[in-house]
Amino acid sequence: MPRQIFINLPVSDVAKATAFYTAIGAGKNPQFSDETSSCMVFSDTIFVMLMTHAKWAHFTSKPIVDSRRESEVMLALSADDRESVDRMTDTAGANGGKADVNAKQDLGFMYGRSFEDPDGHIWEVMFVDMSQVPANPS
Template sequence: MHQQIYVNLPVKDLPRSRAFFEAMGYSFNPQFSNEVGACLELGPNLYAMLLTEDFARGFTSKPLVDATTATEVLVCLSCESREQVDSLVAKARAAGAAVPREPQIHGDFMYGHGFEDLDGHIWELACMTGSPA
């Protein structure tokens, strides 16, 4: 049914946010990026649109949430291994992210960790290693 997903996230400083995600090894689609929005490529058909706060306000009549003080959304990305999870968290931390929690092990089937980006958006990373009981 659905072909792609675009998660729209307001950011305070678009060039700084771009540099953060580029430091983690991600790239941006130049065809869908400009001075008010940048298309972060997360994987095949998986995108996050980083939008300046002024531009993001044009898509909603509701106030934007300050993600440093309230949770608006939890973005969770699957990873192929625990090593990939840990590597991405380390890259995020090195690029200035907060890492407020320790890794989580959920039985024999899932390993997860995450970070808060420069604007406070929560990014969870998870590796499924089996099936829940």
């Protein structure tokens, strides 16, 4: 069985965050969702759990950062091609997120763009053409 990743994110409005993640291509798993959280599924191995601040507090006593002002983490998703990178980033910007919060990356063999979700969490969408990767990409 391949490893899976479960990303947990505090959000200010679960319904708004759920709509945003649905728009950029995730499906909602109702089995692990309720009024305090939504389990969003990108693939068989990638899950994002959106939680209210109150529910988040059950898992950690650390304060929630204001991810619009402070950097907490940058998450990256792979894409099948450049067009998929552009489509997801543009869709994020058109559905309550902010597109291109970091500079676009275009190294020929690797192409990426970034966006913020409605709560300020930063995501990168990357396409890497493995057939074009240089032997020493530094």
